[in-house]
Amino acid sequence: MNNTTGGTGTRRRMPQAQRREQLLGLALREFGRRGYHLTQMEHVAAAADVSKALLYQHFASKEELFAEVVGSVVAELTGRLGAAVRAEDDSVDRIRAMVRVLFDYATDEPDAWTLVIRHLDKPEVGPGLRELRDRLGASFADLLLIRRRVDPALSPAALAVNEHRARLLVPLMYGSMLSMVSWWLEHPDTPRDRAEAMAVEFIWLGLDRLRTGERLRSSDEVSDEPPDDQ
Amino acid sequence: MNNTTGGTGTRRRMPQAQRREQLLGLALREFGRRGYHLTQMEHVAAAADVSKALLYQHFASKEELFAEVVGSVVAELTGRLGAAVRAEDDSVDRIRAMVRVLFDYATDEPDAWTLVIRHLDKPEVGPGLRELRDRLGASFADLLLIRRRVDPALSPAALAVNEHRARLLVPLMYGSMLSMVSWWLEHPDTPRDRAEAMAVEFIWLGLDRLRTGERLRSSDEVSDEPPDDQ
DNA sequence: CTCGTAAGTAACTGACCCGTCAGTTACTAT
DNA sequence: ATAGTAACTGACGGGTCAGTTACTTACGAG
Numbered sequence: 001m002n003n004t005t006g007g008t009g010t011r012r013r014m015p016q017a018q019r020r021e022q023l024l025g026l027a028l029r030e031f032g033r034r035g036y037h038l039t040q041m042e043h044v045a046a047a048a049d050v051s052k053a054l055l056y057q058h059f060a061s062k063e064e065l066f067a068e069v070v071g072s073v074v075a076e077l078t079g080r081l082g083a084a085v086r087a088e089d090d091s092v093d094r095i096r097a098m099v100r101v102l103f104d105y106a107t108d109e110p111d112a113w114t115l116v117i118r119h120l121d122k123p124e125v126g127p128g129l130r131e132l133r134d135r136l137g138a139s140f141a142d143l144l145l146i147r148r149r150v151d152p153a154l155s156p157a158a159l160a161v162n163e164h165r166a167r168l169l170v171p172l173m174y175g176s177m178l179s180m181v182s183w184w185l186e187h188p189d190t191p192r193d194r195a196e197a198m199a200v201e202f203i204w205l206g207l208d209r210l211r212t213g214e215r216l217r218s219s220d221e222v223s224d225e226p227p228d229d230q
Numbered sequence: 231m232n233n234t235t236g237g238t239g240t241r242r243r244m245p246q247a248q249r250r251e252q253l254l255g256l257a258l259r260e261f262g263r264r265g266y267h268l269t270q271m272e273h274v275a276a277a278a279d280v281s282k283a284l285l286y287q288h289f290a291s292k293e294e295l296f297a298e299v300v301g302s303v304v305a306e307l308t309g310r311l312g313a314a315v316r317a318e319d320d321s322v323d324r325i326r327a328m329v330r331v332l333f334d335y336a337t338d339e340p341d342a343w344t345l346v347i348r349h350l351d352k353p354e355v356g357p358g359l360r361e362l363r364d365r366l367g368a369s370f371a372d373l374l375l376i377r378r379r380v381d382p383a384l385s386p387a388a389l390a391v392n393e394h395r396a397r398l399l400v401p402l403m404y405g406s407m408l409s410m411v412s413w414w415l416e417h418p419d420t421p422r423d424r425a426e427a428m429a430v431e432f433i434w435l436g437l438d439r440l441r442t443g444e445r446l447r448s449s450d451e452v453s454d455e456p457p458d459d460q
Numbered sequence: 461c462t463c464g465t466a467a468g469t470a471a472c473t474g475a476c477c478c479g480t481c482a483g484t485t486a487c488t489a490t
Numbered sequence: 491a492t493a494g495t496a497a498c499t500g501a502c503g504g505g506t507c508a509g510t511t512a513c514t515t516a517c518g519a520g
Contacts, residue, residue, distance in 0.1 A: 012486090013485090013486065013487080040476090040477060040478080041477080041478065041479085042477080042478095052478090052479085053479090053480075053481085056478090056479065056480075060479095061478080061479080062477095062478070062479090
């Protein structure tokens with residue numbers, strides 16, 4: 001029964017679960033580095049020093065393998081984000097926590113990060129990543145719509161207006177966050193503190209303004225024509 | 231469309247330049263809708279009701295065709311952005327102009343837009359898109375570093391500090407812009423004015439704060455400030 | 461009318477890559 | 491030893507797709 005890690009030296013055969021885990025990890029790396037279309041099953045197999053056929057005993061198809069990898073990444077990341085947000089009460093702190101989580105994740109798992117970033121806008125590859133983006137957006141929406149400790153100063157009408165504006169803020173926020181992290185990864189000379197603080201500051205401004213209802217000199221001169229062709 | 235009214239009825243043959251133009255346009259559409267890897271040369275040829283071989287008489291390879299398409303998109307978009315920015319003097323107006331250009335472009339050329347967005351983070355596909363992103367970033371940097379009409383209130387040291395912060399602002403800005411436009415494309419029920427105005431507002435805040443030197447209470451550890459409303 | 465040339469096409473090639481299967485090796489139980 | 495099982499492999503079918511080739515058709519010049 002105690003076959004696991006016997007005294008024998010180089011062990012090539014592994015129990016199912018372990019092998020599967022290993023393959024998932026390697027697949028994540030390969031997919032992250034080359035992108036879905038450019039990585040082939042042989043690459044993953046070779047990374048594990050194993051034949052392609054074995055890979056197919058664990059995963060039914062390339063798509064399924066990719067989906068599984070994406071699923072684990074999404075679960076991990078959304079888990080971290082949720083925990084971080086839940087641990088804070090104040091909005092600024094929540095933003096700070098989310099940004100920190102993203103930077104941490106990008107640092108800890110660069111391959112997973114590039115995997116996500118690269119495939120976020122590719123519907124061809126499966127809906128898993130879309131889901132991540134939507135969950136990220138939902139986190140932000142929660143953040144924005146947080147019942148501010150029973151703030152009686154806001155009328156329901158004002159809340160509705162704010163909710164509408166909040167929806168528009170979501171893509172601005174996660175867009176800037178993701179972009180900042182990616183940028184920072186490509187500019188390692190930049191101190192992480194700076195990047196992180198700047199992102200928090202930048203994003204929090206929108207929230208701040210939303211909360212106080214303050215606005216730019218208003219939208220009178222916004223758009224000139226209604227070009228709604230399609 | 232058949233200018234030269236040949237004796238025979240429907241004219242299928244075209245002069246070189248015209249056909250090339252047509253193929254480029256169709257290729258843009260196909261690449262934009264399916265993405266690089268999923269579109270095949272036959273798709274482009276079929277879209278023009280033409281054989282693959284003819285396509286290869288105009289473009290040496292799939293990669294070259296794609297590069298050419300990307301080149302034209304990049305040229306067009308950077309051109310529009312440059313013109314729009316140059317036409318305005320004030321920073322807010324410049325941001326507004328850039329946002330408007332992006333929304334216009336995404337509306338006018340949805341395929342080109344998705345082409346850009348989809349392939350921005352794919353090095354495998356050629357460096358053309360990276361260039362676009364960098365040029366976009368450069369535009370923002372220019373915007374941020376604009377000599378503010380000889381503002382004597384700022385010392386050189388302060389300018390240097392600002393320059394450093396400005397570099398960090400760039401990815402936040404274009405990230406949120408691009409994200410907002412993409413989001414809006416997927417939510418056509420949202421009035422464009424709103425989305426546009428919100429983007430301008432959101433982005434301008436960063437610039438505003440940078441200019442005035444105002445900051446969140448600063449970088450080290452911002453104790454949770456009570457986010458009360460007034 | 462006829463020849464030459466350019467435009468256009470259908471059929472083909474070669475390479476690549478996903479997925480499979482018959483067979484082999486290591487390990488366990490009796 | 492012997493049998494049984496789980497992990498593993500080499501080799502190949504089969505489909506796809508970028509790129510090529512050999513052929514046909516239109517058209518202008520003499």
